[in-house]
Amino acid sequence: MSLNIGTSALRTAQLAINTIGHNLSNATTPGYSRQRINLSSIGSQFGTSSRFAGGVRAGSLQRLSDGILFRRVVDQERSVGYQSSTLSGLNEIESIFGEPGSSGLSARFNDFFSSLSSLSAAPDEASNRNAVLAHAGSLADRFRELSGSLDRLGSGSSQSIRGATREVNGIIAEISSINQQLTQSVGIPGSGHDLKDRQDLLLQELGSYGNLHHDRDQVGRLRVKLASQEVVSSTNYKEIEARFDVKGKPTLHLEGSSHRLDIRSGRLRGFLDSADGGKESERRDDVDEVAHNLIAEFNRIHSTGVPLAGGFESLRSSYALETSTGQAPGTRPLDELDLPFEILDGQLAITVIDEQTRAVTQTLIDVDPGETSLNTLLGEISAIEGVEARLDANNHLLIESNPGSVFHFGNVLDPNPDASGVFGSGSAVLGGDESEPFSFQAGDILNISVNGGLPTAVNLQTSSIADLSAATAQELADAINAVSSGATAQVVDGRVVLSSDVPGAGSTLAVTDQSGTAAATLGIPSAIANGTDLPVDVAVTGAFEGDENQTFTFEPVQSGTIGLTPGLQIRVLDQDQNLVSTLEVGEDYVPGDPIDIGNGVEVAFGSGEIEAGTGRFFHVEAVAEANSSDILVAFGLNSLFTGTNAQDIALNQDLDDNPLLFSQGVGTASSDSRNVLRMIGIREKSVESLGDVSIESKYDGIINRVGQDTARASASLETEQLVLQGLKNRLEEVRGVSIDEELLELEKFQQAYQAAARFIQAVNEVTDILFQI
C-alpha cells in the first residue's frame, strides 16, 4: 500500500517535470500559455477506520490564460491594425507630394513664376519665353503626376483589400481546421491546450483586420464572428470576399451572401477607407481645386493679352460646347452648356485688326448666360467684319478671321474713333441728339436738302419701319439711305447722323419737316450745316486704366480751326453726360500733340476745322474689362492651360507649337511684357473661390493637412501600440513562461522525486526487514 503512495508520488513528479520541460521548451513560442499540473492528495481507501493516506494524484493539466484580457488584446490589435494601415496610406500620400523638396509642386510653382519674372526683365528673349512655356508645361505635368499617383494609391488600396481578404480567409480556414482537431481530441485531458494557443494566436492576428467577436463551445471549439457575421462555427467556416462596383469601389461580403460586412475598424476598414476615397481622394480633390483655379486665373489673364504675332487667324475653344442633357447646344442659353468654368453676366470684347490698314475695330458683345444662346453669340461674333464663328464637328467653338485680318481679345482703344467722319470729316453733318426708339406719326415726312438743292422727301411709313411708335435708328437710317438725297445716314450710338456725300466748304445740309415733327423727334437741329475743306484727323493712343467700361463723347464747344482759333475747346463727356474735361485745342495747341484725358487715354487732333452744334461728335469706347463675362475662360479661348483640373491640366498645345502665340503684352511691341506682369500678379492674388487665399497658399495649406494627418495617425498608432504592448505584457504576466520560476518548480519536483524514491526505498527496507523475519 505504502509502495503505491510512493509510486504515485514518483509518477506525479515525473509528470510535473514533463510539464515544466514543455513550458521551458515553449518559453519563447509565440502565444504559448504555460501549463500547470493540478495535484491532489489521494484520500484513505479504507473508510474512516483506516489511518493511512493514499498518496498524490496528478489532476488535470491546466492552461493558464486570461480570457478577458485576451479579448482586450484582440480588440486592441484591431485598433492598431486600423491605425497602421491608415498610416501607411498617409505615409505614401506624403511621399507622393514630395514636399518640402525640389520634386514637389511648390518647386515647380517657383520655377514657373521665376521664369515669368525673368521674362518681364527681358521680354524679347525667345529663350525666356520658351522657358516660361516649358515651366508652365512641367507645372502642369507635375499636377497630373500628383493626381495620377494619388489615384493609383486609391486603386492600390483595392489590391491591398484583395490581399487582406486572402489572408483573412487563410486564418479563418486554419482556425476552423484546428476546431476539427479539437473535436478529435475531446476526452484526452490537456490535449487541446496547444491547439487553443495556436488559435488564440490566429485570433490575435485576425483581430487586427476587423471587429471580431469570439467564444468557445463546451469542447473548446472557437466560434468567430467578423462584423457580427459568423465566419467560423464549431464545425465549419465561411470565407469572405471583396466585391467591386463599377467605379471600382470595394465592399466585403460573406462568400455567396449579398449581405455586406459592416467592418468598422481594423486593417480592412483602413483599406476600405482608402479605396472608398479616403484621404487620397480628399487630397486629389484639393489638388484638383488648386489646378482648377490656376487654370482659371492664368487663362483669364492670358486670354485678354495680345500675342506677339499681333493676333490670331484662327482660334479653337479647348472645351466642347455641349449640354449635359445631350440637347443641341445652339439654341440653349449659355448657362446650360456643360462647361468647367462659369460664364458671368458681362461682356466680351473682340478686336479685329486689318493687317493692311492697321485699322482696329473693337466690338463689345453682351453676354447674359441665362439669356444669350450659343447661336446668338456665334451670330454676333460673325456679324463683326473680318471674323467668322462657328461650331466645328466636335462642337468646339472655332473663330476664324478673314484673310488680311487678325483678331484678339485684348483691351485696346480704337486708334481711329472717328472713322465715320461725323466729327471731323469735310462733309456737312447733321446729327440727332435723341436716341432710339423714336416715336413717329404715320405720314411724317422728312425733307433733306443738300448744297441748297431741291429737298428730297423721306416718307416714314410702315413699309420701311416696322413699328412707327418705336422705330430704331437703323430702320430710320435705312429709310433715309433708300432714297438718293446726296446725304447718307448712319447710326452712332442709337442716334441718327446724316452727312453730305461730297465733302468740302461748299457743301451744305439741311433737314426739315415736310409734315409732322420727325426732325424734332430725332433731335436734328433746324440750322443748315456746312462742310469744310479742312477735315480733322483724330487719333487715340494709350491703354484705358479705368475700373469700369466707359464711353467718352467728344464734341466741339465752338467752331474753329484746331491749333489756330483762339480759345477753341473740345468737351469730353462720360456716358452719364458728366463733363470729364475740356480740351484746349486753340491757338496754343500744336496739332497732333496727344492730350491726356485721364485713365491712360490720350487723344490727338490733327489740324482742321471743327464745327459745333450740328451733331458733330465722336465716341471713344474705353473697355475696362475685355472679358467681364469670363467667357474666354469658360470656353477655353486663347488659353495658357487646357484642361479643367489636376488630372488633365496641360499647357495649351498651340502655344507649345508656336510660342509666338504666347500673349505676353497688351500691345504688340516685342518688349511689351505688361501681360506677363499681370500674370505675375496672380502669385499674390487672393482667389475668392479658394477662400480668399492665393493659389499657392492654398496648396501650402494642403501640405499642412497632409503633414498633420500623417503626424496625427503616427502619434495615434504609437499610443495604440503602447496600449497593446501593455495589454500583451499583462497577458504575458498571466500566461508567459518564467524560466526562473520553472527552474524552481523543476528543483521542487526533482526534490519531490528524490523524496518519493527515498520513501520507496524506506518502504522497501521496511518490507525487507519484514521478509527476513
Place this chain on the structure above:
Amino acid sequence: MRITQNIYFASTQSYVQEGLSRIFEINRDIGTGVRIHRPSDDPAGTERLLSYNRRLSDLSQFSANAVQGRSFVDTSATTLESVNDILSSAREAILKAKNGVIDDSIRGTLIDELTGHIEDIVGLANTRVGNRYLYAGTASDTQPFRLETNSSGRDIVRYFGNHDRINAQIGPNTVGALNIPGSEVFAAGQRGATRYEGLTGAAAGLGSDNGVGVDRLDVYHVDTVVGGASGLATGSDSAALDTVIGPLGSHSISIQVDPGGQSGTISLNDGEKIPFQNPQTNLLLEGPDGEVVYLDTTGVVGGFSGTIPLTATGETSIDGGATRVPIDFSSNQQLRDQGRDLVLNVDTSNIRRAGHETVSYEGTFDVFSSLIAIRDALFEAGENDDVSNDNKRLNDLIEQFDQSADRVLSALGRLGTLSNRLESAESRLDELSVRLSGLKSDVEDTDFAVATSELRASETSYQAALLLTARVGELSLLNFL
C-alpha cells in the same frame, strides 16, 4: 507583478529600438542640417517653409532681374557716353567752321565730318544688344532711327520706336524701368516760336505749328500785272523769272518816257533808275531789295511820267513745290502737308518776294535735326556771302544743338538713376533674402547645439539600455543551480 523573460526581452527590445531610432533621427537632422524632411515632421512649419521658399525664390529672381537689367541699363549708358563724345567732337568741328575764315575745301571737309558724326550717332542710337534695340522703347525689334529725306528735300532722322518702358519686376509690387525710349533720349525741347529766315517777307502766323527742326518754305511767283495807262506790260520772262509778289500797290514802278516813246528811265520801288531804249520786250528791272520784274516797254505811251502799281500773285509750298497754295496775303494762312501731318501757319500779308524761307521751329531740335541744320547751314553759307547773317544763324543753331546735347546728357543721368535704383534694389533684395533665410532657417534648420546635446543624451541612454540588457541577461537562476 510577474515578469517573464518574454516580457523582459520584449521591453528591452523596444527600448533599444527606440533609442536607436532616436539616434538615427538626430543623426539625420545633424547630417542634413535640416529638421523637416516630410510635412509630418512639422506640418505648420512645412507650410511656413513653403511660403518662405516661395518668397526666397521670388527674391532671387527679382535680384537676378535687377542684375540683368542693370547690365542692360549700363550698356545703354555706355552707348550714350559714346554719343556724348561724338557730340563733343561735332561741336569742335562746328566751332572751327564758325570762327576762322575758312576756305571751301576745309568747309567741305567739316561738312563731311559732320555728316559722318550724324551717321555715327544714328548708328549708336540703333545699338542692339542681342535682338533688342536699346532705344526703341518696347518696340525693341524695330530699328528706331532712320535717316531719310523728307518731302521738302531735307535730311531728317525719324523715330520708329514707341514711348513705352520695359518694366522688370524687381520687387513684390515693384517694377523698375530698364530703358529710356529713344524719343526721350534724343528728344526735342519745349516748342518755341517759329522763325523764318529768308527774304520773302513771310512771317509766323497766329496758330501753333507742329513742324520739327528746320524746314523750308518755298515762295513762287506766279503772275505779274502791270496796272495803269502807261502802256507798260510784263516782259516775256515775267511769269518765269519775276520775283515780285504782293497785292496791288505793294510794288510800284516809276517811269518817265520821252515824248516820242522811244526811250526813258524806269525804276522799281524807288530803286535805281535805269534808262531804256525801245524796243525792249524783256527788260530786267531790279528793286532796292533785289526784287526782280521783267517788263515789255514797247508799248509805252510817249511823255508818260508817273508811278504804276504792280499786282503780283504767288504761291507757297512746304513740300518742295509738289503742292502749291496761292498766297492770299492774310495775317494767317494755314499751309498743310498731308503726308507729314504738317501744319504751318504763315502770315503771308507781307510776302513781297519769291524765294525760300528756312523755317526753324525753335526748341524742337533734337541732336539729329540740329546737326543736320548746322551742316546744311554751313553748306548754304558756302553758297552765299552774307557772312554776318550766316554766323547769326549758326549761333542760333549751335544754341539749339547745345540744348539737345544737354538732353542727351540728362538722359545719361537718368540712366544712371535707373542703374542706381536697380543696384539699390539688388542690395535691398539681398538684405531681405538674408533676413528671410534666417527666418526660414529658424523653421527648417537643425539647431545644432540642441541636436548635439540631444544626441549625447540619446547615446548615453542607448548605451545604458544596452549595458542593462547585457547585465540583466546574465541574471538567471541557471547561474546558481
